[in-house]
Amino acid sequence: MTLLVAEGLTIVIGGRQIVHGIDFFIEAGRSLALVGASGSGKSQTCLAPFGLSAATVTGSFLFDDVELVGAGEEKLRHIRGRDIGFVFQQPLTALTPHLTIGAQLREAWTQAGAQRPSRAEMAAALDRVGLDRPGERLDQYPHRLSGGQRQRALIAMAIAHKPRLLVADEPTTALDAVLRTEIMALLRRLTVEQGMAMLLVSHELATVAHHADDVAVLHDGRIVESGPARQILGAPKSDYARALIAASPRLDGPAPILGPAGAPLIEARDVAVSFARPGWRSGRLEAVAGVDLDIAEGEAVAIVGGSGSGKSTLARAIARLGPIDSGEVRWRGAPLPSRKSMRPHNRAGLQPVFQDPVASLDPLWRVRDIVAEPLRQLRPDLVDAAVAARVEKMLAEVGLDPALANRRPSGLSGGQAQRVAIARALSPDPALLLLDEATSALDVLVAGTILDLLGELQRRRGLSILMITHDLAVARRLCHRIVVMDAGMIVEEGPTERLIETPRHEVTRRLVEASR
Amino acid sequence: MLVLAAIAFTALLGPLAIDWRYDAIDWNAVHAAPFSPGHLLGTDSVGRDLLARTLVGTRVTLGVAAAAALVALVVGVAWGAVAGWCGGRIDEAMMRIVDALYALPFMFVVILLMVVFGRSILLVFIGIGLVEWLTMARVVRGQMLALRERPFVTAAEAAGAPPVTIILRHMLPNLAGVAIAYLLLTIPQVVMIESFLSFLGLGVQEPMTSLGILIKDGADDMDMAPHALLLPGVVMVTLLLCLTRLGEKLRDRFTL
Numbered sequence: 135m136t137l138l139v140a141e142g143l144t145i146v147i148g149g150r151q152i153v154h155g156i157d158f159f160i161e162a163g164r165s166l167a168l169v170g171a172s173g174s175g176k177s178q179t180c181l182a183p184f185g186l187s188a189a190t191v192t193g194s195f196l197f198d199d200v201e202l203v204g205a206g207e208e209k210l211r212h213i214r215g216r217d218i219g220f221v222f223q224q225p226l227t228a229l230t231p232h233l234t235i236g237a238q239l240r241e242a243w244t245q246a247g248a249q250r251p252s253r254a255e256m257a258a259a260l261d262r263v264g265l266d267r268p269g270e271r272l273d274q275y276p277h278r279l280s281g282g283q284r285q286r287a288l289i290a291m292a293i294a295h296k297p298r299l300l301v302a303d304e305p306t307t308a309l310d311a312v313l314r315t316e317i318m319a320l321l322r323r324l325t326v327e328q329g330m331a332m333l334l335v336s337h338e339l340a341t342v343a344h345h346a347d348d349v350a351v352l353h354d355g356r357i358v359e360s361g362p363a364r365q366i367l368g369a370p371k372s373d374y375a376r377a378l379i380a381a382s383p384r385l386d387g388p389a390p391i392l393g394p395a396g397a398p399l400i401e402a403r404d405v406a407v408s409f410a411r412p413g414w415r416s417g418r419l420e421a422v423a424g425v426d427l428d429i430a431e432g433e434a435v436a437i438v439g440g441s442g443s444g445k446s447t448l449a450r451a452i453a454r455l456g457p458i459d460s461g462e463v464r465w466r467g468a469p470l471p472s473r474k475s476m477r478p479h480n481r482a483g484l485q486p487v488f489q490d491p492v493a494s495l496d497p498l499w500r501v502r503d504i505v506a507e508p509l510r511q512l513r514p515d516l517v518d519a520a521v522a523a524r525v526e527k528m529l530a531e532v533g534l535d536p537a538l539a540n541r542r543p544s545g546l547s548g549g550q551a552q553r554v555a556i557a558r559a560l561s562p563d564p565a566l567l568l569l570d571e572a573t574s575a576l577d578v579l580v581a582g583t584i585l586d587l588l589g590e591l592q593r594r595r596g597l598s599i600l601m602i603t604h605d606l607a608v609a610r611r612l613c614h615r616i617v618v619m620d621a622g623m624i625v626e627e628g629p630t631e632r633l634i635e636t637p638r639h640e641v642t643r644r645l646v647e648a649s650r
Numbered sequence: 651m652l653v654l655a656a657i658a659f660t661a662l663l664g665p666l667a668i669d670w671r672y673d674a675i676d677w678n679a680v681h682a683a684p685f686s687p688g689h690l691l692g693t694d695s696v697g698r699d700l701l702a703r704t705l706v707g708t709r710v711t712l713g714v715a716a717a718a719a720l721v722a723l724v725v726g727v728a729w730g731a732v733a734g735w736c737g738g739r740i741d742e743a744m745m746r747i748v749d750a751l752y753a754l755p756f757m758f759v760v761i762l763l764m765v766v767f768g769r770s771i772l773l774v775f776i777g778i779g780l781v782e783w784l785t786m787a788r789v790v791r792g793q794m795l796a797l798r799e800r801p802f803v804t805a806a807e808a809a810g811a812p813p814v815t816i817i818l819r820h821m822l823p824n825l826a827g828v829a830i831a832y833l834l835l836t837i838p839q840v841v842m843i844e845s846f847l848s849f850l851g852l853g854v855q856e857p858m859t860s861l862g863i864l865i866k867d868g869a870d871d872m873d874m875a876p877h878a879l880l881l882p883g884v885v886m887v888t889l890l891l892c893l894t895r896l897g898e899k900l901r902d903r904f905t906l
Contacts, residue, residue: 450804453808455804455807455808476810478810481808481809481810482810484808485808485809486804486805486808488801488804488805489801490801493800493801493802494800494801494802494804494805495802495805496802496806496820496824497802497824498823498824507806507809507811508808508809508810511809511810511811511815512809512810555805558805558809559808562809562810
């Protein structure tokens, strides 16, 4: 039975047409994934017809033979409340902080007119979404739950009233790779168990395709290709789908060719970092517990781990950009001074690129000054003309139009901003580049081009790289060696191929599984 | 905004265009009604031209406000920036000082200053400035704490910029919008405090005048000459409204 049929669906927001007449359908008990880059109109497609965004919708959108386009607010609310469940991207903000999980679940349960659930029923609902100790969770407030647990709680709420359609808008984008796979598998299981249909929206073709029956690839508000997931993933017909698949790094792709590694560059011994827990006298949280890490000249090393594993903290401590409690870091054999006494020539050798490209550029500065800043601070010997020439050269090297030099960060796209950040990091000629989730905030296609750029720079300049990521497939693209961290400790390390093919530790196995 | 500019402009240049000085007494026209010859808005109980007095009063009030707000801006931003940047114990100590000063009753401090140093307009500046920088320091500290966590600040550190450079070139410009917005919200408060002090007779000295004094004088004669209360009252209300509106608009735009 066909539950949802969209025909000639067109969506206009603020005079701009976002979606240009698309057709799709979902049968009961099956799932459809809408996949596309940001700005492709995929989110609007799943929100606007249900009256959840301020957009004008035309065409036809039949849910269970009821036309939703042009339906009144009252009717839409009724249908939403009774037959449809929603799961959104941000598990951290989608729960009301001052109500317990139980209270929020009860509210979701009764909104469609159902009986008040008993505690046992609610606990069973939480159990079904894979939350451990469900009875206890009912009385907890959202801040006690981790991101993955909150997303599970949200899913429990979305399906509490037994909807016939589950709409999931990027349900896993804010989660790390392992959680991503678990949540997708959970959604998949629930649709089968409850006979629900699922409309899934994502920008990651690879992740989604394994967990959906059908896939529709959206590009600029048009469906460029649709069909069974296996078929699209295995033999894409359109160029765009091919590009999407090629861009998302996979574990089974051809191994990259990496340059040789030389003499030791960084030797970190027994690095430990701890933070004060929030609150008065509540002790300290050990984020990194005595870790050793070596990087050779020209070698790329990835620190891989879930969120909260201490990988970022470790990298920052080594790079002298974050706190460190104890431990020694040697740079080309000589001890690296502490954070406060880093000299310009120390800083110049080691430059970072961060996750959020726009936030890592000062919003008031022009691109030209942003790229020039490390030069002015670290290379006081350069005259203005030399700095300007170098800025031009750096922009060209990262593939940016020199005309962008006068823009401010707000006038750049995410990919452009990340290129500026890379240009800034490379301008003082560092030996080591620290990439802190440098591609995870970007679209698949953009992330792919940034990875290509980094690989090229690595080869051309013989750069060493310390990469922090939660995605093994991304690490594999650039790195000789992978270090897996969990709970502040290194649980496994080894050459990339060996580690991926024969993971020894449980955490590694889960990471490998998540990236398949 | 336009109204505000008009008021400030008139208050600055207006007195030049009027025949009467604010403290000159016209013995022929004590208690003159509005629109009487020579005195467009009449005179007060000792025969001083009300229009001239209102204009000068506005000027004094605005002057005090601007000066006190400037003091608040400089001290508050410096204090808040240092506290927010250093964090930890230094931050704690500095903010506890702010809290302690908050707890002092403001009137008490002003009266004490007056008693010790005698009454002068300078003391009014200092007294008001002393109180107003506290809020500014808190706002700036909060913004600094938020900005410190931004990756671009870490990036600047990686680029080798020393802390002073980071604060001056990256952080202060980024919180300038918020600071200016709060500054504009401070000015109406200062206007209020100044008027209040003058109203109590603690502020500006006769024969110098300010909006507060004019309102007080006007209130004394309210039954006989309501216009003497109305004019400074209207000017003050308009001024406050405009400044507050402008400040709120800016704040909404710049708040992180």
